[in-house]
Amino acid sequence: MSKKTIAVLKGGRSLERNISLKSGHRVEKALTALGYATVGIDVDTSLVRQLNELKPDAAFIAMHGRSGEDGTVQELLDILDIPYTGSDVLPSIRCMDKVLTKHILVADGIPTPPFYAFNRDAFQELGAVDTMPIIAGELGFPIVVKPSGQGSALGIRFAHAVEELPAALISAFSFDTKVLLEKYVKGKELAVSILGKEPRALPIVEVRPKTDFFDFESRYTMGKADYLAPAEIADDVAAEASELSLKVFKALGCTGFGRVDIMMAEDGGLQVLEINTIPGFTETSLLPMAAQAAGIGFNELVEEILLCALES
């Protein structure tokens, strides 16, 4: 049997381009070592032409954020009839949009912090600013203000008082036309990676900020947070978090792999924050770390993700 050809899609123009290039490079090395004919494509306007010429057996999508994680590239691959890794178009759209994700979670009875969402028009055309005191009363401070459509922590701000909301909203609106105001849950942040054709939860990674107040920037700044796998939590809580994450993964229609971010409140209650359909594959990413804790090497992880695509 001749070698299967795999196109590794990476880069693109999203703000997470840098991480994506690193993820893609590492995936390419793994696939080459596994014996696949691997072609890396830094995604730009020539993508469709390149794919038409290459006619790969599958595409490994190592793109993060806009165009790569939001269903766009998935749609193109569907049209070209090329199998691809990870979730299909619809779950990609759902998960990239945190507001949509949360509405689905609520409808399915899955706990997620209370929230309100607005687009620019609400403020610029409909005077939404006058609802801020009501929202502040409902959610209490601090309020977490997030752009709806960013995969990473970019643009996330805390507002500690009504006066801080405008600046926080402007920041969030710099990253998306829709933003989310969410109740802040104090507690432990857990990342549950999901893997496989029959999805299973990998050992949970615990994010431990070094500063008293987790400013979210820490998550992506080397040395500002420690990461531990498996998380130092009671076995029954770990089991509950894993089960909850699998439920979330299925509720949103995800396939192949993904990562569910959960806050474990101080009372032990679990609240789902978001789902990443294409978490990072870099040396410092959480999915490979979780896999390693389960005894799954990086090449093995990459191959399992690919096989889900080839066999689907």
Add this chain to the structure above:
Amino acid sequence: MTRIEFDKYKDFYAKRTGGMRSSVMRDLMAVIARPDIITLAGGLPNTESFPSQTLAEVTRTVAINASAAALQYGPTEGFAETKENIARVMAEENMIVDPDSIIVTTGGQQGIDLVTRILVDPGDVIIAEAPTYPGAIPSFCSFEADVIQVPLDNDGIRTDLLAETVEQLVNEGRKPKFIYLIPDFHNPAGVCISLERRLEIVALAKKHGLIIVEDNPYGQLRFEGEHLPTLYSLDEDDNVIYLSTFSKILSPGIRLGWMVAPPPLLARFNLGKQAADLCPSTLAQMIVNQYFKDFRWQDYVEEVIRVYRSRRDAMLAALEEYFPAEASWTRPQGGFYIWVTLPEYLDTADLLALAIEEHKVAFVPGSGAWADGSGANHMRLSFSAVTEEQIEEGVKRVSKVIREQMDLYRALRGSEQ
């Protein structure tokens, strides 16, 4: 299950590295580098102006005449010929310097590192301008300096505030180890320190026995106006350490800079340089020296000044045409940069994200120029490495981003107005 730690070496790192981190810009460089983005971000010399034929001739001559020496180690302080050429470059700015008081460094950046390495213990005070060169801050922080920044205006650092700050620190027994200044065509602010203030700074240094570190990468790139004497040339008490570089008058790829200092300091810097990298690149020095021998280096500087001047003009015209009335900016008479000040509520790091994603344009957010990360409502626009057409289009796009967020802010403050 195996217990996995994200970074198993975390307990091995030196404490002083805790403050080191990658800048927002570094992380976004990969996006900014895409050809579809107009970048007003990079402080890059326009190396396209340098005739490739000249480089070819010079390197060929070095290879044929001095191959073995060019490939060999050299003296820590650099070749005598390099230092003589540096003295000539400095003479062009009316400085008389003994070549023996020069150390050739690996880029001007190494000068900043060496000065800090040799002079600063953890907790020691360094005074710098606010804003200061963003590339100096990681050097200062990696030696755990307490960086105190003094605001500047269109005439450079506010010497009244500088004097106050120095007096106060001296009274507290915390005399600064040095005052780091970029008097000419400041990066990022674009301004020059006025002659009057230069004289005050030199007098202040004399009064308190202070060391001034004068960083002057852009001094030769004056487009118009009177040449201002450097602090080095005004100082009569050996209080000034002078740093400069070939990067802006020849090439940053050559990685050659220099420092000039009084003998006792120079001996220490030499030891520091030995520990850091033994010697500056011999090959690069020989290429530069051959170039100085065979060509008139001033011709190239005159050529790039012509290019930069018209780009500066294009940027000022575009700012005038497109930017909102609430924005203000500097009008540099040389160098690479224009410094823009926006309303307080705008954070230019956020604007950058919107600029890159929605408008395909990039600039440098202001906060990198402050050790404490303040200054978020400023941005640096660079005109050195973009064409006049790109400048107009780029400024137009940046203005769109600013206006969009200003409109939103007005809506957000709606009920209060």
